[in-house]
Amino acid sequence: MAGYLKIDHVDKSFERNGVTSEVLKDISLEIEQGEVISIIGHSGCGKSTLLNLIAGLTEVTSGAIFLEDKTVSEPGPERAVVFQNHSLLPWLTVYENVNLAVSKVFGAKKSKPERHAWIMHNLDLVQMGHARDKRPAEISGGMKQRVGIARALAMEPKILLLDEPFGALDALTRAHLQDAVMEIHQRLNNTMIMITHDVDEAVLLSDRIVMMTNGPAARIGEVLEVPLGRPRRRLELAGDRTYLKCREAVLKFLYERHRFVEAA
Amino acid sequence: MSAEAQFETAVPSKKAKVFAFPAPSSNRRVDFSKLAAGAARSVIPPLVVVLLLLLIWQIACSTPGSSLPPPSVVWEQAGELIWNPFFDYGNGDIGLAWRVFASLQRVAVGFGLAALVGVAVGAFIGQSVWAMRGLDPIFQILRTVPPLAWLPLSLAAFRDSHPSAIFVIFITAVWPVIINTAVGVRNIPNDYRNVAAILRLNPIEFFFKVMVPAAAPYIFTGLRIGIGLSWLAIVAAEMLTGGVGIGFFIWDAWNSSRLPDIIVALVYIGVVGFMLDRLVAGFGAFITRGTAAN
């Protein structure tokens, strides 16, 4: 199945007060079903913008994005997003947050007990079943992020889009969630596109790493294959030659060739 | 099945140590001594102040030529209004509770309409940039029109005092509801809109499941201002339209020079207005619990 998701010469510019700022320039990428792609690049280069384009939350300025040969023109549950800031609805409990997605996506297809089982299944997948009746304000950042992942997974998306899903988490929590995501991918073989700032995370999780040049008018600078088998275990990989080479390649790209010029 | 097992090993069971950040405890055990102390703190100071004020008032109005009655006279002449709010001697001679009740019914209808229309219109305006640009200046001007200024127009339009009074309540209370709802809807975080877009919520689902809860703190601010204004307006409107309400009672008492009755009625109005405000505020706090903190 060649070109499951096809990003075809996409430009994106924002216009504000008559001033046009080019953010993305001539982005082309083909992603296969079941692939895990990381997008890495300096802050502000347009990673979230690219993800939003794939999600359909913003429109391309020119070019097109195809999912299974159909143009992506609006957001939909088959391209679920795990937002950088989790974006749970604070007035709903953990269960209700997932339920909102499940009853919308499977309202017609599954009976009520089936939906309940499916919600609990997904919460248990991220080990959040025990907190089903808590509100987002009552759980930690890592827990919120896991609920966000459960909500996205519960939609059974064709493509899971993750925008720095572990950005705000401590190293230990982060490692747990990375393992959880790898495990879920292993099991469901879904397509994932993940933005990250973390080089280790990119190499550990992905099949290919898309490295973006600095904005404005960011392009895809390089695409790095990560030829590591799965399942991957972080401890075994720590000294692995391929792993280290990939890591070095990404670091070189980020810090030698495309040093972040603007004052951060 | 094996995948399940693998997952278990992938995430060690020590998770409690890793993930269990202290959640705010929802421990709601009632501590009575604390409760009593709290009650004393909030009841005793105002009580002392009230007694002091009554004393000053008594002294100030006890001179023979005083134009206003002192508390003792109020108690003497309007005592029954105070301690028996529910009498009914027929012929429209009824206790103040019944009068307040009549006024509250009008407020309920007028304010209820204002709440419904205000939230709906506010949501529409908050959603649409152009509606906002077009309507907001008009609303900002209309909302400053004093309630009573609407009364002649409304009497002319309805030709009856009862709907006119209700209309005045409505038109007074609706602006803060509209404006606050619109601001609340405009301030809905983009994240929530994105979630709704990805789930493809239709406009009705979006309204009930995202817009109203997200804007609830703003909506309740508007409702709270609105109920206060309603209560202001009903008393004034009833003075002019007559009927059995508390406002007309004051007007009537004035016409028959029963100053003590007026003073008692003022206290009733103040207390009821305060309770209405608390009611809406408490209801809002109950509805929006958990929404504010994120």
Ligand SMILES: Nc1ncnc2c1ncn2[C@@H]1O[C@H](COP(=O)(O)OP(=O)(O)OP(=O)(O)O)[C@@H](O)[C@H]1O
């Ligand atoms: N709605 C918008 N209107 C105008 N400019 C925008 C808009 N959204 C993003 N931009 C601009 O596009 C550029 C890229 O933003 P984007 O959020 O995609 O960066 P990013 O790579 O995700 O950064 P970070 O790593 O910090 O999250 C920024 O310069 C930003 O100012």
Ligand SMILES: [Mg+2]
């Ligand atoms: Mg971003």
